[in-house]
Amino acid sequence: MSEQSKITQDFFESPVVTSNLPPKEQRTKLLQALLDMDPDISFDDPLENDMVLNMGPSHPATHGVLRILLRLDGETIVSAMPELGYLHRGYEKIAENETYHEFITHTDRLDYLQPVHNNVAYILAVEKLLGLEAPPRAQYIRTMLSELARISSHLVGFGVMAMDVGAMTLLLWCFREREKIHDIFDLVVGARFTTSYARIGGVAQDITDEGLAAIKAFLDQFLARLDEGERLLNRNRIFFDRCRHVGVISAEDALAIGLTGPNLRGSGVAMDLRRDAPYLVYDQLDFNVITESEGDSLARYYVRLAEMKESVKMVRQCMDKLPAGPVHAHEPKKVLPRKERIYTRMEELIHDFMIVNFGVDPPPGEVYHAVESSKGQLGFHIVSRGEGHPWRLKIRSPSFCNLQALPQLLKGHLLSDILAVLGSLDPVMGEADK
Amino acid sequence: MGLESALGEGYLTTRLDALVGWARKNSLWPMPMGLSCCAIELMSAGDPRHDISRYGMEVMRFSPRQSDVMIVAGTVTYKMAHVVRKIYDQMAEPRWVIAMGACASSGGMFRSYSVVQGIDQFLPVDVFTAGCPPRPENLFNALIELQKKVEKSSVLDYRDRKEPIIV
């Protein structure tokens, strides 16, 4: 049997799609007809046959390049199987060939809705490996910008979900707010979208008063704007009917299948690494972990909505508590020196040369550090052999793990419910495919 | 303007090329082939601030049959390349391609086993756009350059592309 037919056979005999399949002999007949390219195949009972529908990889509502294979009985989904890899960029292989500093830019493109947050998550793992801690001011700035990034990511999740079920207006409103956050990043970081802001032992540059004022101005008007959007959806019968009781998953099932983040909290499990395993300065902030008990698409939407408000609270607290001081740790062999010093001092020039060309010198060992990103638990596992580049860097990407629940969530629903479920899961393919 | 004076007022003569070019130029409907990060900037280009409809291009069509210009926004992997090509093949002539961002233009920062190092390996590209991702302004720049090119092209042989434009 050729390779191709082997694959086809595997598909037809895969245990995942066995439920409600036509009987074995019909399947074999169908397979044989497919292999022989015989168009004249007929069955005794044609209504017994389910239809296999391909959704994606180029589809406006699949959040990028996700492909879902659906087995349909009329309009009801019998089984679904996501197919990934259309955006597999080989991050983990690239990481093994680059120094720790070089890889920062790649983390921007992982979950491209919240680049700052990924930078910080990666740097925290590297700092854990190096046994290094950034000074308090840097930690506060990181927290502040991470939360802003979380807002901007939830805004897209929120807007796109609304658009998928038919409320286009909200997407435009969300992007209007996102542009304001982009402006803040432009001011603070120097780039509006792909930020590459965090550095080992600190951040790229200190935040200015102008930047702080811009953040404050944004926060002052944001809740009112969010409220507008909320009013638009929360009184919308269509939106409610499409999302309520759709894609329900219980707390036990959600944990077993590996959901994290807002999707898990939508099922009533109060797991939030910001509170459970605090990193950055989250242990000094006062915030609530939002949970909803229903576990349907609507619950996940509510969690995201409420989390944006919590994030606003957190950014405000960070701004109040922001301490003065340096934004770089004093570790000349690990932290990149300032540019003006490289040009004027011998020591810094040498350190810069060594760090850029050979990388920092971590001890051999394995570390794992996870943070609560807007999609779920984003973790980096670094295996170091004492070289300037990681021996192995594993990215635990929340979107990949969340997508795993999709077959379970879709089963028994109608074809059009896919959009409501997928929108509420809020996957980002850059991260899911790595 | 000899002919026009003979025909009297109310008539305008022009070359068919110029007329069709003008019409095509102002109604380029994009097929947003959003693949990764650039797709988000492509969405930003449509938001109230940047407002892509100023150039007559807000009619984003997700069906290749209804669109004129494919904006390949993002990293194209080998697995995805076949899909991109298939969608391009489904587009009606005349059709144009914009490679948005470094990844689509050259593979960008992803020098790895799974990323196609530039979509010009399997697609004819009209405009390459720099940036990772390009700001919406640069995308508009690419669109305007494409409009110029479309305006100048011939009806019968719109494919007389000499060099791709790089913005």
Added chain:
Amino acid sequence: MNTTVESVVKELRERFGEGVEEVREFRDDVIVVLHRDALVDAAKYLRDNTDCPFPLCEDVFGIDAYERTKRFEVNYHFFSLDKNVRLHFKVRVDEDDAVVPTLTGVYPSAGWYERETFDMYGITFDKHPDLRRAYMPEDYEYYPLRKDYPLMGVPGDLPLPKRG
């Protein structure tokens, strides 16, 4: 070492004896190196014990140790929601016999993680219900994250459509 983790590790040692090959700690991350025969039972114990249950399997992934006698390592992360602690398992396998029992029976979430590991390293998971490639095309013949596979791939291994 955190006292909760310490008691779990102690219990694992008692229950599985030789099955626990080594316990390593680095920067508060505790890695229990297990023999592959003990893996499924150890995971079952982790999930079902009452003192400190670990209901969440966060990740499964491979490491290519390359020059060591047992070439591949498979790592597992577990998280306990009650005590907020994390525990790592590690299983070492030989290149010629790169087979690890699947954890899908204990943690359904391991399904896709194991598929990814299979895709990247060619480590097979015994009795996995759906062991297909996760990212690469199904007819692809290499395992990209192995250390002997070049970064830019093998020229011509993945076809491109014709430009035409």
